[in-house]
Amino acid sequence: MAMRIVSRFISRRFSSGGKVLGEEEKAVENVYIKKMEQEKLDKSLLPLQEVGIATLAAAVGWYLRSNTKKPEKVQD
Numbered sequence: 001m002a003m004r005i006v007s008r009f010i011s012r013r014f015s016s017g018g019k020v021l022g023e024e025e026k027a028v029e030n031v032y033i034k035k036m037e038q039e040k041l042d043k044s045l046l047p048l049q050e051v052g053i054a055t056l057a058a059a060v061g062w063y064l065r066s067n068t069k070k071p072e073k074v075q076d
Contacts, residue, residue, distance in 0.1 A: 004037070 021029065
């Protein structure tokens with residue numbers, strides 16, 4: 001969280017070329033920065049989603065195989 005705030009401050013400071021930004025300019029830049037952060041987050045979560053789907057499929061297969069009826073052994 002702190003790194004995000006620091007990176008936002010630094011990127012805002014250098015992207016403005018040293019000039020003081022107006023309120024509208026700050027708002028536009030904040031929207032852009034949030035959009036870029038969301039895109040990075042989505043890209044980083046994509047492999048985790050794929051692993052989650054594979055894990056779910058494996059769990060369902062394991063569950064279905066464990067429920068098959070096994071013939072009961074007759075004890076004498």
